[in-house]
Amino acid sequence: MKKTAIIATLVLATAVVFISCDSKRQPGKIYMPDMAYSRAYESYAPRDSTKFTMDPNDAGNRIFYNNMPAAGTIKRGDQFPFTVPNDSNGLINLSAQVKNPLAPMAGKELEEAGRLFNINCAICHGAKGEANGPMAPKIGGVKSIIAASPGFSDGRLFFVMTYGQNNMGSYASQLSKEQRWRIVQYIRTLEPPKTAAPAAGAAAPKADSAAVKK
Template identity: 35%
Template sequence: MRALYKIALLVVVASVFTACFDKSAPNYQYFPNMYEPISYETYGESSAFNNGKEGQLPAEGSIPRGFTPYEYENSNEGYELAKANLESPLDSASIDLPRAKELYTIYCAICHGDKGDGKGNLVKREKFLGVPNYKDRVITEGSVFHVVTYGLNSMGSHANQLSQEERWQVAHYVLKLRSEL
């Protein structure tokens, strides 16, 4: 009989503690902001920013981490300056020819051909015409880097696909192909 009283007492105590519990609004919250966050509308106005309409802008003159500014402008004058003055910051030990060949094959060979002769698959299928042979052009490592960075004529920029170091690798490989033609 005593065990029955203990079980009954346990049921009464448990029902007292759980009777006042409401899942939608718990009594005690350790960090209430974690349970009831403030939701914002996507692209909506917010008082969290200074002007209430757009997000925080980067500080004037700031440069993203890991980014090195390219000081030549996207113009014919910038191209000529890069051709005359720009030199690779990579030393001969840091040039990885197998990696450079791989990058060239992925991004350049489809138009310029595996040998740099201007006879890639897209040219053979007449999707693009007038892709130059590297042998016919007066190019330098700086001019190749400039063209890969900004693009020229029908060729678009590859600055989003290739890092600065990879663009220098490709420029070195293009000059290697030019010397073999």
């Protein structure tokens, strides 16, 4: 008798399980609906404003979602973010601590860096990195890169491309971080070869005083 009761209960339980899983369209009674229906939200679908908010201050009351990847998200294969702040301390001191992450380039890679330089920089700075590109007279105040760069750290050159400087805009949206670091290396190839004993009053101190004003 006891056995029959157990078997009957098992059969009944199995039946209930199978019946409840029959169809998602007509689910009947649902126990734990979150298990049956995923809470995945379409990224760009319109959202119920009574449930969702894009205002971070309201995040406690409604679900905060603003279509943006989580802070600190890095694109696959991309380099870590450049966290040096856009101020004079960042320009002169902090950027100097950031090393060029790329291995030295040659051949095709260097050619590619030159191509990027000629497209993005030569229009103002000229193909040799001076201040004589065709746009220079229109922009005004263009400075020679190679006059300054021997006194600039790699990080500082990267900084100027990333944030811009006075009349020069930022190149962060046109050039990936890797491309900007490539251009830094390319600029080094444009510099006049270093002589063993540099002449008095070489470019370095002058370059520093030029940048302090930012």
